[in-house]
Amino acid sequence: MSIKLKRLVNPYEERMLEFLHTCVEADYKIHTQVSLSQFCAIDSPIDWDLRKFFFSSNVDALITDFDYRPCLVFEFQSSYHDNTEARERDRKKATLLHLARIPLIYSxxxxxxxxxxxxxxxxxxxxxxTGKEREKAELLIRKYCQLPTENQMELVAW
Incomplete structure (x- = not known):
């Protein structure tokens, strides 16, 4: 039996992460493949199916401020996300992020x-x-990375 190493991200995700790094200020950090339960906590009863999904789902990229408070989630979409099962997972993830008041951007x-x-x-x-409209894309991302964190979510102290 053997275990092989593999890349954490695919080439598309790599290009998206490179783009994100050019959009956020140095005070912000980008984390990949982060479990929802690492940066959110359930503080009231929710649907069982949604709860189960919460503990088994990751986000593609999480942007945090300098103090590691979540500011924005990025989900990298492909044609794979067009199928019914993937759309349902995307819907659940969007619902949970909405409940946590964390903005979500799809790419x-x-x-x-x-x-x-x-x-x-x-x-x-x-x-x-061509680079055309790059400024609009950067502004969309930076807009969420400049919101006061206290307006987005109440953090749970560990």
Whole structure:
């Protein structure tokens, strides 16, 4: 029996993380593949199915401030997320993040190099080849990384 090492992220996730690093200030940190239960706590009864999902789900990228308080979650989407089961998992994750008051942005490359970033309220489309509209994409991300943390969630002291 043997165990092999594998990469933590795939090439698409790697490019997205490189892009995110250019968007956030030095005071912010980007963490990958973080379990929801590492940065959120259930403080009141929730649906059993949602609770079970909470303890078994990760986010693709979590941006925290300098004190490791969550500011923004990034989910990297692909055509895999078009199937029914993946959409249901995405819905559950979005519900839990909404309950925790942590903003969520989806990213997806479509149409030959157009990076689509979307939150429930807005969207930005950035051309990865020409750089057109990059500022709008950066502003969308930076907007959430500048919100006062106390407005997003009440932290649980361990």
């Amino acid at each position: 997806r490359i479509k149409d030959f190099g157009l990076l689509h970033l979307s939150s429930p309220d807005e969207q930005a489309i950035f051309n990865l080849f």
